[in-house]
Amino acid sequence: MRLISAGARVAGVLFLVAIAGACSESLDASAGCPDLCASQNGLIQTITIDPVVLDTTVSSLTGQGTEGTILMANRGDTVDSRAVIRFDSIPDRFTPNAGDTTTQAVTTADSVMLRFNIDTAGAKLPGPVTIDAFDVNSDAPDSLISAVAALYTPANLLASKTYDVADLKDSVFFPIPGSVIVSHVGHRLRIGLRARAAGSVQFRIFAVQSGTPEQLRYRVSSDTSVKAIVLAPFSQTPTNQAQIAASLSDYTVLVKGTPPPPPDLLAVGGLPAKRVYMRFVVPPFVVDTAQIVRATLLLTQRPNRSVDPTDTIRIVTYVSLAVKTVIDVTRASQIITIGSSDTAKFTPGDSGVKEIEIPQVIALWHSQKVDVTPRAIVLASTTDGQLALEARFFSIEADPALRPRLRISYSTRKSTGLP
Amino acid sequence: MRIRLLLTVTLATASTAGAQGALSTQGFGYPQGEFSTRALGTGGALAQFDPQSAVNPASIASAGDPLLFLQYEPEFRKVTSGSLSSSSTTARFPMMVASVPIGGQYTIGFSVSTFLDRSWSTSTSKIQDVAGTPANVTENVKSLGAVDDIRFIGGWVPANWIQLGVAAHVYTGQNRLFYQQTFPDSLHFVPVEQVSNLDFTGVAASGGVIIHPSNIFALALSGRKGGNFNTRTGDTIVSQAKIPDHYGAAISYAGLIGATISAQVGRDMWSALNGLGSTDARAVDAWDYGVGIEALGPRVLSQNVLLRLGGRSRTLPFVAAGSEVHELSFQGGFGAQFARNRAAFDVTFQRATRSTDASATVGGVHERAFTLSFGLRVRP
Numbered sequence: 182m183r184l185i186s187a188g189a190r191v192a193g194v195l196f197l198v199a200i201a202g203a204c205s206e207s208l209d210a211s212a213g214c215p216d217l218c219a220s221q222n223g224l225i226q227t228i229t230i231d232p233v234v235l236d237t238t239v240s241s242l243t244g245q246g247t248e249g250t251i252l253m254a255n256r257g258d259t260v261d262s263r264a265v266i267r268f269d270s271i272p273d274r275f276t277p278n279a280g281d282t283t284t285q286a287v288t289t290a291d292s293v294m295l296r297f298n299i300d301t302a303g304a305k306l307p308g309p310v311t312i313d314a315f316d317v318n319s320d321a322p323d324s325l326i327s328a329v330a331a332l333y334t335p336a337n338l339l340a341s342k343t344y345d346v347a348d349l350k351d352s353v354f355f356p357i358p359g360s361v362i363v364s365h366v367g368h369r370l371r372i373g374l375r376a377r378a379a380g381s382v383q384f385r386i387f388a389v390q391s392g393t394p395e396q397l398r399y400r401v402s403s404d405t406s407v408k409a410i411v412l413a414p415f416s417q418t419p420t421n422q423a424q425i426a427a428s429l430s431d432y433t434v435l436v437k438g439t440p441p442p443p444p445d446l447l448a449v450g451g452l453p454a455k456r457v458y459m460r461f462v463v464p465p466f467v468v469d470t471a472q473i474v475r476a477t478l479l480l481t482q483r484p485n486r487s488v489d490p491t492d493t494i495r496i497v498t499y500v501s502l503a504v505k506t507v508i509d510v511t512r513a514s515q516i517i518t519i520g521s522s523d524t525a526k527f528t529p530g531d532s533g534v535k536e537i538e539i540p541q542v543i544a545l546w547h548s549q550k551v552d553v554t555p556r557a558i559v560l561a562s563t564t565d566g567q568l569a570l571e572a573r574f575f576s577i578e579a580d581p582a583l584r585p586r587l588r589i590s591y592s593t594r595k596s597t598g599l600p
Numbered sequence: 601m602r603i604r605l606l607l608t609v610t611l612a613t614a615s616t617a618g619a620q621g622a623l624s625t626q627g628f629g630y631p632q633g634e635f636s637t638r639a640l641g642t643g644g645a646l647a648q649f650d651p652q653s654a655v656n657p658a659s660i661a662s663a664g665d666p667l668l669f670l671q672y673e674p675e676f677r678k679v680t681s682g683s684l685s686s687s688s689t690t691a692r693f694p695m696m697v698a699s700v701p702i703g704g705q706y707t708i709g710f711s712v713s714t715f716l717d718r719s720w721s722t723s724t725s726k727i728q729d730v731a732g733t734p735a736n737v738t739e740n741v742k743s744l745g746a747v748d749d750i751r752f753i754g755g756w757v758p759a760n761w762i763q764l765g766v767a768a769h770v771y772t773g774q775n776r777l778f779y780q781q782t783f784p785d786s787l788h789f790v791p792v793e794q795v796s797n798l799d800f801t802g803v804a805a806s807g808g809v810i811i812h813p814s815n816i817f818a819l820a821l822s823g824r825k826g827g828n829f830n831t832r833t834g835d836t837i838v839s840q841a842k843i844p845d846h847y848g849a850a851i852s853y854a855g856l857i858g859a860t861i862s863a864q865v866g867r868d869m870w871s872a873l874n875g876l877g878s879t880d881a882r883a884v885d886a887w888d889y890g891v892g893i894e895a896l897g898p899r900v901l902s903q904n905v906l907l908r909l910g911g912r913s914r915t916l917p918f919v920a921a922g923s924e925v926h927e928l929s930f931q932g933g934f935g936a937q938f939a940r941n942r943a944a945f946d947v948t949f950q951r952a953t954r955s956t957d958a959s960a961t962v963g964g965v966h967e968r969a970f971t972l973s974f975g976l977r978v979r980p
Contacts, residue, residue, distance in 0.1 A: 205689065206689055208720050208721040209686045209687075209722065210679045210688055210722055212684040213722070215724065217626070223792060227731045472793075474790055474792060522787060540788070596796045598775050598777040598797060599798065599876075600880065
């Protein structure tokens with residue numbers, strides 16, 4: 182009896198284990214495939230269409246000073262780009278020690294150092310590079326680049342320093358005479374930077390917008406217990422627009438940009454920055470019913486050998502969210518959202534048919550009402566306004582074989598569930 | 601805008617959902633037989649006499665007391681093709697029966713049982729050319745759902761030697777088919793995902809008789825006449841066919857002390873389902889044979905235990921790659937009453953092998969399954 186009782190318990194436990202094990206279904210029967218799965222494969226069909234009804238090159242118009250890096254370039258006949266860093270409030274008094282209730286006037290300054298961080302991606306450093314700093318203080322309108330550029334003169338030269346190529350990386354320290362600070366106390370100091378070298382030179386410095394701003398540091402006392410003064414870029418103009426003033430705390434001065442593209446070509450990148458706006462009319466089934474597997478924008482590239490033709494420019498695709506009432510395509514190219522998590526790489530000097538994958542764009546279009554929001558994409562460089570690289574493509578004005586096209590691969594499987 | 605160029609179709613296949621993978625789940629699925637745990641333990645041989653099985657409506661007339669029966673039946677299946685194999689676990693609740701006697705001669709009842717279970721999934725990968733790029737495409741297909749048989753039963757015992765019964769059947773249920781194509785390169789490709797819902801509606805009527813010519817012999821006959829059977833997607837009828845007719849007979853001999861030997865034969869006219877699905881889902885008429893014994897076993901915990909053994913051979917309704925699928929199974933089990941005999945618990949173990957006539961044509965695919973069946977009967 183005791184034995185039977187123990188057996189019953191064991192059986193009970195086994196039952197519970199079996200029941201519990203069967204509660205989680207696992208239905209896989211893949212071993213029978215393909216013999217028993219002859220009809221499971223889906224149909225993928227590919228079509229190529231000409232859906233672009235409007236394409237044009239527009240200015241990136243990202244706003245002066247909104248760039249993440251400032252291009253320092255001196256490319257001879259092609260590109261001349263410089264930097265302005267504003268310190269619009271040089272303190273005229275300082276507190277010697279923490280807790281002091283009295284302040285002292287700044288009468289001296291030494292160990293003045295302008296620090297900035299270098300981005301060497303895309304840099305051209307042919308040899309030792311000299312950086313000149315100029316006093317570019319001006320009451321000219323902030324947007325008047327030519328007026329600022331005119332201040333880069335020997336008369337306004339504050340300091341110069343030559344760096345070896347190996348030293349132009351990470352943080353760069355640029356010494357400035359103490360007299361420059363002393364002469365600007367209580368006023369504003371606007372420093373213009375220009376690079377020059379024996380050959381074509383180009384690099385970028387991280388701007389305030391990047392989160393790693395430039396820094397002006399100096400000592401106002403020989404007493405080392407007195408903390409050094411550290412200033413970040415700051416602009417007081419325009420006085421009534423704080424956000425724009427913040428952008429203008431440092432910005433690019435583009436003295437000479439890349440040559441404009443021929444009017445029948447589309448251009449992405451360059452200086453000033455350009456992007457491409459393309460509006461589409463696609464068959465309704467592509468957006469509304471077809472299950473898109475792959476969508477590829479086919480562009481025929483025309484070589485642009487003006488600046489760095491063998492370098493790589495990365496182009497990102499945005500979807501324009503501008504509604505029909507926004508008739509200015511330049512404005513419409515600013516009202517955008519990311520349309521692809523991938524970036525397409527191009528070599529400016531290359532040619533031929535190039536592909537940009539945009540499957541997510543179709544999904545976004547599916548959620549848009551076409552009678553409210555025109556289906557449009559914007560192609561822009563990931564280094565918009567920060568590098569001179571420019572890729573050019575044929576537009577819908579070109580020969581039919583060269584025009585932009587859209588290649589769509591979609592599943593035609595329409596299952597009712599019947600075996 | 602101009603549609604200028606139509607490129608080639610990269611892959612040409614049908615769009616029906618015939619990706620079952622297993623021999624037993626071809627077409628609209630696997631018929632469990634609508635046997636109770638007890639009847640299954642005897643290879644189905646007792647099903648014609650068993651009020652907990654949804655085979656012969658006359659059997660309900662012998663229930664005697666109010667009855668509520670529930671069944672749980674997981675199946676552990678292994679499909680083998682050459683060196684490849686895949687194992688699956690399917691949890692099924694294939695049977696529920698409730699009946700109430702009215703007066704001394706009548707019984708009415710209600711049952712819900714699984715008619716065809718279509719639960720499976722497959723996952724396959726292959727290289728496909730998509731717009732000029734070879735892509736490693738993984739296709740995942742999963743089907744869930746079943747066709748259920750809802751019976752409204754009436755039983756009558758006009759005399760001690762005969763039981764009669766009729767039933768009206770409503771067939772209903774749903775198949776949900778999940779189809780997914782995925783690509784490892786998620787930047788360039790978007791996965792395809794589709795869900796198809798297929799609803800079933802059908803009717804049938806059945807009748808049966810159980811005759812006791814002596815105290816030791818019993819004979820049962822039953823038949824079901826199928827009516828219209830439709831599949832729908834939303835409000836649209838997708839296809840139409842008939843519920844298969846069914847004929848069955850069984851004999852039982854209780855001349856041995858404490859034991860009953862039974863045998864049954866059934867004929868299912870599954871071909872009536874042809875046209876409901878694609879031509880790949882071809883159904884064939886099938887025989888179903890079973891023989892088994894139920895005997896009084898040892899007393900455990902002061903309760904009598906019934907032991908059961910059985911064997912069953914049948915042809916499954918849907919062909920696999922054009923070949924008929926045969927199932928040979930052996931069963932064993934036990935049952936006991938408890939709670940002052942107001943409840944009974946039955947357990948059956950079934951080992952089944954499934955194969956085709958022409959295994960070479962389907963790549964040598966064969967299938968083995970181990971089924972556990974648990975039945976709980978309560979007399980409220």
